[in-house]
Amino acid sequence: MERSTRQRTAIRQVIEAAGRPLSTQEILDASQVSVPGLGIATVYRNIKALLEAGEIDLVTLPGENPRYEQAHQKHHHHFQCTRCQRVFDVFSCPGSFKGMAPPGFEVERHELTLYGRCPDCA
Amino acid sequence: MERSTRQRTAIRQVIEAAGRPLSTQEILDASQVSVPGLGIATVYRNIKALLEAGEIDLVTLPGENPRYEQAHQKHHHHFQCTRCQRVFDVFSCPGSFKGMAPPGFEVERHELTLYGRCPDCA
């Protein structure tokens, strides 16, 4: 990631402006507004570069294709709307869940996904 | 799902005997022990039939290919070993997580995945 191109700038700004995890298709569609002709391969290559640079985070929800969001520092979870399918950040967490697993299992970390209606769809 | 074939019987028994969610490849490998020549398409078709019949449940963990397990009645979660990658059932749950989402969001259900070392790998 050594050069600053129109494509990379557009992709970075789209993810930054979203405020929620976006799919590759959402990133492509939004980026093509400012860069018509942008190819999906370029989106994938830049996503990989931005991930490696630590600028964005991978968000993998159960049964969903990967999404990407601006890198957060703090631990958080996600909420998916069952109507519009969009994903939102949730910055609260019930705890570590150590002791929830049966004896002999050592819990190191956890992933929590909430499902329901977002404010727009409620 | 009207006929009882060697293939279907083998697949059903493999899932039943596992006691944990299996991937399609694990199901194929284990089923081929008793039914050599079994094709992957048959595994997929039977998985779909068993799902529709309610005999097995779909388990989708973040970033993982689908797994399948014998249908449980009770609410539960999953634990994935970070070393052997296997997935185990966890029959405890901290609660409903309602109120964890920001105002305006209505939580209907949740998915929780724990990660760490299983007894074999600890």
Place this chain on the structure above:
DNA sequence: TTGTATGCAAAGCGTTTGCAGTGAT
């Protein structure tokens, strides 16, 4: 000028489907 970054098309990988042949009833 140099070589990274891009666009296109082909290739990969897991999953689904079409089709002719197999086998449970």
Place this chain on the structure above:
DNA sequence: ATCACTGCAAACGCTTTGCATACAA
């Protein structure tokens, strides 16, 4: 004898990669 089921291969959707060209430095 039927026709649901199977195996094989082609098709699919998403992601990655090869290659020639474009453009940032």
